[in-house]
Amino acid sequence: MSYAQHEHHDFLGASAQALADPTLQQALTRLTDTLLAGNRRGYAALADSSELRDHAKRIKEHSLAHLDQYLxxxxxxxxxxxxKVHWAATAEDARRIVVEIAKKANCKHAVKSKSMTSEEIHLNPALEQAGIEVTETDFGEFIIQVAGERPSHLVAPAVHHTRESIARVLSKHLGEQLADDPKSLAMVGRRVLREKFRQADMGITGANFAVAETGTIVLVTNEGNGRLTTTCPRVHVAIMGIEKVIPRFIDLPVFLKLLARGATGQTLSVYTTLITGPRQPGELDGAEEFHLVLLDNGRSKVLATPFRESLQCIRCGACLNACPVYRRIGGHAYxxxxxxxxxxxxxxxxxxxxxxxxxxxxxxxxxxxxAACxxxxxxxxxxxxxxxxxxYHKPSRWERWAYGLWSMVLCRPWAYRWALWAARLLLRRNAQNGWLSQMPGPGAEWTKVRDFPAPAAKSFRERWKELES
Amino acid sequence: MHVSLMITCLGDAFFPDVGVATVKLLRRLGVSVDFPQAQTCCGQPHFNSGYHDDARDLARHAITAFAKSPLVVTPSGSCAAMVKLEYPELFHGDPTWHDRAVDLAKRTHELSDFLVNVLKVEDVGARFDGKATYHMACHLRGLGLVDEPLRLIQKVRGLQLVPLERYDECCGFGGSFAVRYPQISGAMVTDKAAFIEKTAVDAVIATDAGCLMNIGGCLNRKGSKVRILHLAELLAQT
Structure with missing residues (x-):
């Protein structure tokens, strides 16, 4: 399985379906309203937040410019x-590496803390195929794992579920009838997941940041599952995209100040876990083995393009919450x-x-x-x-032609005046009170949901003569 | 002070009253106005759709059309953003046109920017008897003009300003976006229109023709009594 499995994804169909689902609409509005308000409150409460964000950006720019060196x-x-450090050029490499680590250490039960990078490489099916049981321990991730779904938000993966649907999914999974109030559902999650943590011999996490100077992996969670994942099992594997490295320990607070504020408006997430290597002699907890998988999977290719800036992303989800399109079609539509x-x-x-x-x-x-990033x-x-x-990749000939013709007209004022005249002749006939309820050509899409203004009887340039005198 | 008016293609064809109001308002404030006849469109549709060579042709045309203007004022945040933020980017690596683009970018001002930050006026002597609400056009965010229109609106005599829920959320216009994704764009403008209706105002004020044709089109389809009003039209009334 590869990233390209969604190649023929029907965006139009999926977004139409999302728009027609009132439950999803309500859940999306509720979550994104709360998180976006948090984001704005979070930045507003921080003195010089704009400058701090600029500073964070500069650190990322610098890290990416010297990525080879910092890695x-x-x-x-x-x-x-x-x-131990493993370099994975592709998703397939990364899957193979993690499966090999598990086999070598004879691991049978893996627990995972929330990691979008592991979603990116489709790790769970590969582990299951190798006979290793995998349990997602972030409660949202656990719900969608049980439901057999993909995350629909970077930080709130089960936003498309309601408490009723969560109760339904978990009841079916556990073979018992569960009440649908949030507290008892959380207690069920705790009961089931505690047992999984106790059994686990392998813990898999992502990494929000990795400090080059100290070799420290930083995990940010709100449920504490990241800490249990990295301390209970004897083997810990952290998988991170190569863009997550930051140079110095002193750079870390800059990002910690911004990540939770950007994501939810929290001053700091409930748990911030810093892990430097496996358990050292004399230490009371920590995994016996620590593996860091550095994933490229297309990132170094992006590094050399004008799209390098996209590698600065710290996966806070703020852009999703702020986006009027995401807010209406949800994550799965993408x-x-x-x-x-x-x-x-x-x-x-x-x-x-x-x-x-x-x-x-x-x-x-x-x-x-x-504005939210x-x-x-x-x-x-x-x-x-x-x-x-x-x-360049997939040109549309008629669209190219239409835009070309349009720009030829616009570059010639006489042709532009003629086009204004023609549009007026064509469109004003069917107008009522200055509005058209039906349009020809591509305009038909517009008038499906709203009226279109008819061109004015006299354009501004025609009226300018009156204004001059 | 003397300025040239950049009417914008949408303003020219669909909302000439906005241009007339802009001229009247500026003259009332002691600013003389000319109208370079060669101007057409800033090229934003081409730029946003990824036809950057076409956008460069149109940018050259606009830069030439306004070459002699000491200052350019436009009743559109969207077109001002195109000129101020994108023109210099488009000519990255072309020293001659880049310099000319930067020069025009510096001379160009969106109307509320010009009034508040160049002329330094907030009370322009306008009057509006009734209730109104304000929708913030997205490009004002890019230009950093978050307060300017509101500062002007708050000084209008007789106007009762009613806050609009999610006033800074996009109305769903987005140029080709509205045509490519009518369902998503339609959902956005339907929400916008519903929030506006909830305020029970006489008029909704905005600074851009794109927002006004989208919001106005939706309000008209719903049979709403709320009318659309460009900031220039509001401020020109006495």
Whole structure:
């Protein structure tokens, strides 16, 4: 299985379905309203938040400009404390590496803390195929694992579920009738997951940040499952995209100040776990073996393009919450592992520009994403850049022709005046009170849901003569 | 002070009253206005759709059309953003046109930006008897003009400003987006129109023709009594 399995994803069908689902609409509005309000409150409460975000961006720019150097430094630091480092060029490499680690250490039960990178490489089916039981321990991830679904939000993977549907899914899974109030559902999760933690011999996590200077892996969670995943089992495997490295320990607080604020508005997430290598002599907890898998999977290819800025993403989900399109179609409509505005960039880049024709266009370019982003990624610009790139990969001849003709007209004021006259002649006939309820050509899509203004009887340039005198 | 008016293609064809209001308002404030006849469209549709060579042709055309203007004022955040933020980017690596693009970018101002930050006026002597609400156009966010229109609106005599829920959420226009994804865009503008209806105002104020044609089209389809009003039209009334 590869990232490209969503190649023929029906974006239009999936988004139409999402728009017609009132339960999903309600869940999306509730979550994104809460998180977006948190994001704004979080930044507002921080003195100089804009400057801090600029600073974070500069650290990321610097890290990416010297990525080779910092990755080697990270490797050396991890080795120094007795950890092992594995380089995975592709998703397939990464899956093979993790399965081999499990086999070598004779692991049978793996617990996972939430990791989008592991979703990206489709790790769970590979482990299961090798006879290893995998349990997601983030409660949202656990729900969708049981339901056999994909995450629909970067930080709230089960946002598309209601408490009723969660109770239904878990009742079926556990073979008992569960009440649908949040507290008892959480207690059920705790009961089931505690047992899994107790059994587990392998813990798999992602990494929010990795410090090159010290070899420290940083995990940010709200449920504490990350800490249990990294301390109970005897083997810990952390999988991270190569872009997650930051140079120095002193850079870390800059990001910790921004990540939770950007994501939820929290000052700091409930748990921030720092892990430097396996358990050292004299230490009371920690895994016996520590493995760090460094995943490329298309990232180094992006590094050399104008889309490098997308590698600055710290996966907080703020752009999803702010996006008026995500807020209405939800994460599954996007088809890729990463959804929302940043997903519309990452999926075409990591997978294929040609095979994802809708994603770069499915944005009104309103810029709410950039305003919410902790590192101010210029998402609209990159979406436009991908649109340009699409014309090389999958050109539409008639569209190219139409835009070409349009620009030829616009570059010639006489032709523009003539076009204004023609549009007026064509459109004003059917207008009522200055509005058209039906339009020809591509305009028909517009008038499906709203009226279109008829051109004015006299254009401004015609009226200018009266104004001059 | 003397300025050139950039009417924008949508303004020229669909909302000429906005242009007339802009001219009247500026003249009332002692600013003389000219209208370079060669101007057509800033090229944003082509730029946003990824046809950057076409966008460059149109940018060159606009830069030439406004070459002699000491200052350019446009009643559109969207077109101002195209000129100020994207023109210099488009000519990255072309020293001649890049310099000319940067020069035009510096001389160009969205109307509320010009009034508040260049002319330094907030009370323009306008009057509106009734209730109104304000929708923030997305490109004002990009230009950093978050307060300017509101500062002007708050000084209008007789106007009772009613806050709009999610006032800064996109209305769903987005140029080609509205045509490519009518269902998503339609859901966005339907929500916007519903929030506006909830305020029970006489008019909804915005700064961009794109927002006004989208929101107005939806309100008209629903048979709403709320009318659309460009900031320039509001401020021109006395």
């Amino acid at each position: 080697e430094q990270l490797e050396a630091s991890v080795l120094k404390f007795g950890g 088809g890729g592992v990463y959804s929302g505005p940043i997903g519309s960039i990452l999926t075409p880049l990591y997978d294929s520009v040609a095979a994802n024709p809708h994603l770069p266009h499915a944005s009104s370019l309103c810029g709410a994403c950039q 902790p590192v101010k990624i210029n998402i609209p610009h990159m979406l436009i850049g991908l649109r340009e790139l699409q014309h």
